[in-house]
Amino acid sequence: MRALLCKTYGGIDDLSEEEVASPKPGPGEVRVKVAACGVNFPDTLIVAGKYQFKPDPPFSPGGEISGVVDALGEGVTAVAVGDSVVATTLWGGFAEEIVIAADKVMRRPEAMDPVIAAGFSMTYGTAIHALVQRGALKRGEALLVLGASGGVGMAAVEIGKALGATVIAAASSADKLAIAKEAGADITINYTDQPLKDAVKEATGGKGADVVFDPVGGDFTEQALRATGWGGRLLIIGFAAGAIPKIPANLTLLKGCAVVGVFWGDFVRREPEANRANFDRLFAWVADGTLKPLVSETFALADAPEALRRLAARQAVGKLVVDLTK
Ligand SMILES: NC(=O)c1ccc[n+]([C@@H]2O[C@H](COP(=O)([O-])OP(=O)(O)OC[C@H]3O[C@@H](n4cnc5c(N)ncnc54)[C@H](OP(=O)(O)O)[C@@H]3O)[C@@H](O)[C@H]2O)c1
Missing domain, CATH: 3.90.180.10 (Medium-chain alcohol dehydrogenases, catalytic domain)
Known part of the structure; x- marks a missing residue:
């Protein structure tokens, strides 16, 4: 072969x-x-x-x-x-x-x-685990997705909408943002031509995002933490930009927020039944056209x-x- x-x-x-x-x-x-x-x-x-x-x-x-x-x-x-x-x-x-x-x-x-x-399986499996088990995303909350036209990013946009969140998509070009919008994003932000924190605060009436999905890392993570609201959850998914960020811990204190790691591969190994239940939900969403x-x-x-x-x-x-x- x-x-x-x-x-x-x-x-x-x-x-x-x-x-x-x-x-x-x-x-x-x-x-x-x-x-x-x-x-x-x-x-x-x-x-x-x-x-x-x-x-x-x-x-x-x-x-x-x-x-x-x-x-x-x-x-x-x-x-x-x-x-x-x-x-x-x-x-x-x-x-x-x-x-x-x-x-x-x-x-x-x-x-x-x-x-x-x-x-x-990898992108949607990661995104649903991140948003449901790790981020406890609730209907009506504001979800910020970085790298929103990439593999896990687009999955997070679609699943965020399916869970009833208001989805703010951030990406590096107008073309990529158009694709995120097509996938259901409510608001789009080009994070290469404006400060992410300011744009997210404006989009959320000054509150900041409730949940942030960050597969990009590098300098974007500190900006994403600054864009997180009171009681928010910043989900660490990956570091596509290359650098593993160091973040000012005082910001988590000031915002009463959590920085939450996501490791889907180990979740599958440690909690196979929960992963299968996630996939039952995902496949049902594919069947009824919620996910495309x-x-x-x-x-x-x-x-x-x-x-x-x-x-x-x-x-x-x-x-x-x-x-x-x-
Ligand atoms: N934690 C987990 O369990 C888990 C599971 C699967 C994947 N991951 C991680 O998630 C990340 C994304 O994976 P993916 O398969 O979705 O990748 P992808 O399709 O390539 O998406 C990554 C996005 O990151 C952004 N980006 C910013 N700087 C970049 C750079 N220098 N090079 C490449 N992309 C850059 C790009 O969006 P813009 O151009 O719009 O910025 C791109 O769309 C990876 O770090 C991967 O290891 C984690």
């Missing part, structure tokens, strides 16, 4: 497409013929050895897939050969086949296209490095997906 391999930690340019042996499922595992694999910012970190998870090279990046189960390991009864599934794999998805634990796969809703489904995930571009396996370059260069909107049928 063909696979995109990271043979040693390094850059995106070091990845190579190669022919490798078909993997065999062990006890409790299934093999999935991959239809498509979502592209996520963590893929750019994992190949550099800079992510929370550090698989031993050689490995394939690619953290979320859709596909069809084509072989079962010993003792697997909950899944059958021929089932259409989705799974969060963390890595291994940029390949024609992947072996994963059977309890990690979920049935793909029939109405969901395999390409859309492949780009869904945007895949802006698809790539063949050989072009997966180009998709990663786009993400790293801040050029992607919505989701990029590698389509193994291309």
Whole structure:
């Protein structure tokens, strides 16, 4: 089978497409013929050895897939050969086949296209966990989303609206903000041409945001904290801008607010039932049209490095997906 391999930690340019042996499922595992694999910012970190998870090279990046189960390991009864599934794999998805634990796969809703489904689980799974379990977002509250046209950002905009919040989308260009607006944002702010704090205060009648969703980091995080209102929750999602921020702790005292970490991968491992309940809710929202995930571009396996370059260069909107049928 063909696979995109990271043979040693390094850059995106070091990845190579190669022919490798078909993997065999062990006890409790299934093999999935991959239809498509979502592209996520963590893929750019994992190949550099800079992510929370550090698989031993050689490995394939690619953290979320859709596909069809084509072989079962010993003792697997909950899944059958021929089932259409989705799974969060963390890595291994940029390949024609992947072996994963059977309890990690979920049935793909029939109405969901395999390409859309492949780009869904990591971003929407992270965003709902952040807003519901970590941020306790309530109907009528003001939610500020940074990087609002990116993968997790757009998911947070849509889920924030589904939960009844007023959504303020912040991004770096008019085009990106138009996409966030299309996804349901009520108010948009270009945070590269005006101070975020002032714009959010103006949009909230001086109160500040109740919940802030921050996947960007760098200098934006302190601005986001300054834009947070009394009793607010600043959700630390990631650091796409590169730098891990240090924040003035006195601001949390003055605002009576909380800075809350979000680590979806570990939530899935520690609280699988709560994660499945989140997905029941997400799939119901997809079925009734509340969520309309945007895949802006698809790539063949050989072009997966180009998709990663786009993400790293801040050029992607919505989701990029590698389509193994291309
Ligand atoms: N905590 C968790 O459990 C979890 C789970 C999944 C992902 N994440 C993290 O969430 C972050 C976003 O992931 P994603 O897949 O949604 O990425 P993405 O689609 O590339 O979105 C990231 C956004 O960050 C903004 N950005 C600002 N400076 C940037 C820079 N120098 N390079 C790239 N983007 C920059 C961009 O928006 P503007 O141009 O509008 O600023 C971009 O749309 C990553 O740090 C990832 O590791 C965390």
